[in-house]
Amino acid sequence: MIKVGIIGATGYAGAELVRILTYHPETEIVHAMSKSYAGQKLTELYPSLCKVRDLVCEDLDTEVLKRDCDVVFTALPHGASAETIASLMESPTLKVIDLSADFRYRDAEIYSQWYGIDHCAKDLLQESVYGLCELYREDIKKARLIGNPGCYTTCSILGAAPLLAKGLIEADSVIIDAKSGVSGAGRKLVIDQHFCECTENTKAYGVAKHRHTSEIEQELSLLAREDVVLSFTPHLIPQKRGILATIYGKLKTPMSTAELLEVYREFYKDEYFIRIYEEGKLPETNHVAGSNFVDMGLVSDPRTGRVIVVSCIDNLFKGAAGQAVQNMNLLFGLPETTALDCPAFYL
Amino acid sequence: MIKVGIIGATGYAGAELVRILTYHPETEIVHAMSKSYAGQKLTELYPSLCKVRDLVCEDLDTEVLKRDCDVVFTALPHGASAETIASLMESPTLKVIDLSADFRYRDAEIYSQWYGIDHCAKDLLQESVYGLCELYREDIKKARLIGNPGCYTTCSILGAAPLLAKGLIEADSVIIDAKSGVSGAGRKLVIDQHFCECTENTKAYGVAKHRHTSEIEQELSLLAREDVVLSFTPHLIPQKRGILATIYGKLKTPMSTAELLEVYREFYKDEYFIRIYEEGKLPETNHVAGSNFVDMGLVSDPRTGRVIVVSCIDNLFKGAAGQAVQNMNLLFGLPETTALDCPAFYL
Amino acid sequence: MIKVGIIGATGYAGAELVRILTYHPETEIVHAMSKSYAGQKLTELYPSLCKVRDLVCEDLDTEVLKRDCDVVFTALPHGASAETIASLMESPTLKVIDLSADFRYRDAEIYSQWYGIDHCAKDLLQESVYGLCELYREDIKKARLIGNPGCYTTCSILGAAPLLAKGLIEADSVIIDAKSGVSGAGRKLVIDQHFCECTENTKAYGVAKHRHTSEIEQELSLLAREDVVLSFTPHLIPQKRGILATIYGKLKTPMSTAELLEVYREFYKDEYFIRIYEEGKLPETNHVAGSNFVDMGLVSDPRTGRVIVVSCIDNLFKGAAGQAVQNMNLLFGLPETTALDCPAFYL
């Protein structure tokens, strides 16, 4: 049994992690920590877990985690996360999967630029691996510290990867218009997440300056082997779960929808969690909500010379907790789909 | 491996059944039948199932089912269901779990009265067992034909059962005010289920004449050992899943909330799927949506002499497909929680 | 032009009041006050009002209001409201319409019992009139201080009034099961109103102890000329606007649906804002959302001897701001429907 610790268990990503781990036969949650709810039962906040997983939240204590755990998932705000993880990584064997942005960057400079703070564990940044399993599986297997990708980025990078890796579109032509459910913003109390402000409402935010832009650019540039500077526009839509990214790129040479789909199928041919739709079909968020799948479809538009890719994930599952478990499975040599091989809720 | 057939696989209950069975290690779906979608892949309607369960719908053929299956789930309209099941039951060994109303009644007369048609398989009605596992577990284990209870009825009967079985409330005082998500009405195309007519809207319907009333009265009368005639008012609320029943009864003698909760805890002490809330807490539909749990809380009101019970289930899960699987587990001697021991989605 | 002041303009009831007054040809908003947003434009919070009504919020100042206004609407928390109004009423002519609970009670004792605080303006309580226009029109016309009824209470009292006024049901048999949209809980930041906690969720709350119970009992007792002690159960449903109350009562003598509807039609025959549905039809919240209408339908159930009334209002409109304007129209001798004669949004 893998002994699991969770820091930040009471947030939405943390709770989803606990829920997913109830399906995992090889793990045992030995500590669920939360500064705000120390001493309270997790089921006070999530009565859905009653009888299935009754945990008591403990106050954050890295020494206890180092002593008792094989792996720790951290779901803390950026900045705070790096600090805590620096302490955890003093253990020679503990593995850490970080759901914050702190270990997703290869260049501390870029991180500082977009997050407005200095990175406080730059050396660990060298050691950490970007936890996008479909792209870095082999590195992840050997890693000890994983920077688990964000929800927008997972959806966007995987959706655009084949186009850039294969050099099919112009690097400066990429536009990603993404729509996210509200759970992506977490459980914090702000008026923007008040039911009456969200329901029957759609909005764009962070236009031309959302932090995830830099994470997407980093990875697509690596794939393209040239600098990719792109437009990324997140939107909030009135649903709980699900991200849909509509990705636009200018084809270097004309290709049909069928040809492009063939490229995608080939690129992802060994990936269980990636489902490429046949021509004429496109994914919708309820095809993936509650699952670890990344669904993609595309259309080539000869009128404009563009390809339009639609990519969908569940922001809490593949976009956070599910991907974290997928990383854990890789870290511990378990079958990658353990606890993750479930269909979406659909309803 | 239990060989499973499903008739009506493309409706919402059918699709939920397929989804739940993906978690069941002892079953194999050998036939998924649908008159309207014969020849089509189930994943055309529910792309969420792609890669996890790719089934092709076949036209309805009871001979094939009798030949190949150990158990058949039927999700057909009432009337049509009894006819099909009469044919299935000609097999000496096949077990049938019927999600329609056709085999939920002990008295064909009552059925005719509320459903407006004559029952076409009255003899089977004698043999069938009402599939409310928490009340009829031992009978179910020995049965071959199960009348799987409806969603409103499961929530209502289990919520009121201890009060009536223990004779704590006046039999003529029961009022059940129930609120259901839209998936309970199924996948059929009627203007009432159009998104724009449902969202931001709540309504009562079938007031004083909803068919489930008779099913609830039948079971509560048996528990009370006297005739229970009650008011049952269903409401449609703008959400997909979940039923919440608010149950009112006049206490014969004053009892405190704590005393009543103790009665409930005792009554359901061996029931895994029933969760009794502690004093001061009440269940909500997102505590159970996506799970087989029945959550209950209650308040005794000394001002009015009434007890108010709040009971919640997921209408598609415990209220249909999950309960059907629970019945199957009992029929085949499997652990009752197989494939059903999951927490609600919550988010 | 009637000079209007609003205290608490930035809450949901306040904003709805501003919106409704844009249709009112005889009023001018001269002061919109808000402690939390003093100095800010109301359109910062409600950009929907841009160009139509650009107001700057001022800090609360009763002297300014007494100097400049003919009428002040107060939307403050209970307790705070009475204190502020005591100051406002020092003006000999100013009229005040209070949207809090502070002036809805005839008996300060009852108020203290349910609200847990002492009433700080007991003498004004004698002068104030309960602003349910359909029942107290003549008193309102002569009043200077109006206790504007709450949303649940308006819906419940008007729905049950004919039954109790005419002595048709047993006074101890009344059960009101009410379902409310989330805007009824206001704009405050609490986790219960977070989008992800509300959407796809229904819950009961305040069972057997909600404060509105006492307001409903007060009014129904007056109508019945005997003490009415009842069960009132509020529920939160995932929509913005709308309340639906399902009201149960035991008929003293059997009456048909048609006979009862005739009683309702007669009772409300002069009321523009009350719409009685014909037999076989029941109101839904989207029939009234965005309007000042109170829609009612009912069913007599000979099986149980009960009548079930369904009553619907928009909680922000007839349940708060619209009713306040209706009261203002009466106070100033204007046609009662001024600014209020609009159909619901429906969509």
Place this chain on the structure above:
Amino acid sequence: MIKVGIIGATGYAGAELVRILTYHPETEIVHAMSKSYAGQKLTELYPSLCKVRDLVCEDLDTEVLKRDCDVVFTALPHGASAETIASLMESPTLKVIDLSADFRYRDAEIYSQWYGIDHCAKDLLQESVYGLCELYREDIKKARLIGNPGCYTTCSILGAAPLLAKGLIEADSVIIDAKSGVSGAGRKLVIDQHFCECTENTKAYGVAKHRHTSEIEQELSLLAREDVVLSFTPHLIPQKRGILATIYGKLKTPMSTAELLEVYREFYKDEYFIRIYEEGKLPETNHVAGSNFVDMGLVSDPRTGRVIVVSCIDNLFKGAAGQAVQNMNLLFGLPETTALDCPAFYL
């Protein structure tokens, strides 16, 4: 009083038109026609209109309309619309405002190409005026037949117009990613509009081939005085009302957000219904839902050289019925804002 006829009064656009006209002091609806609901009261479908506007639907009869009406609004499917209007226009004085696509095109060829049918009233196409009031006000005033623009197109064209009219962006760089509420798809019964399929779901559709593309291109090309071929991607989001279009264009020369906003403010300086947001703010659909406003904000992104415009309307109001009334006001020399000068619902 202007005598108004409505064909297709029972659809969502028709019902919204009736609702808006309840605010119009200069009109009287003399005929509301509907093939499917002839003989039925409109309030059967929309009880929200009871007491405010009780109309009985009549069967379609163009002779009656020609005899009795000053203006007819037609909300019929394309194709059928042109045919009916050809008959209506035989009257020498009757004015017609068509909500279908049939009279929005300047070139019957383009229409045929995108709608797959031959235009059956080509000569009328010459006479008709594109009813986008902000761009064609003077032509509309003199017209007799108006092709009322669609919802996506109104939002998109107005949002992009200043950029193209002023030659600020490259004509081949335009991408419009639009998100629409479900009411845009009308009241028809298709599984895609079933509540359970829409709620908690977002999807793209008609990618690279949606018909509105041609209407947007027609108008933007005229403004740009060169051919504009663009990408238009519509999405369905889980809300009733509201369209948000995110518009991307490559700036020919760098311009700041402030400079671009100044261009927009100047371009629309006389337009009451257009609200340009200040730097740092962007519109959301609930700022406009229930109103005739078009809200716009924008961001210049020096990193990519692109401008991103966010444009919002209510699809049923400014995107259909409200714009139709605005056209009628122009046709009859009334103040353009008559019946339309209301703020959005917001809540």
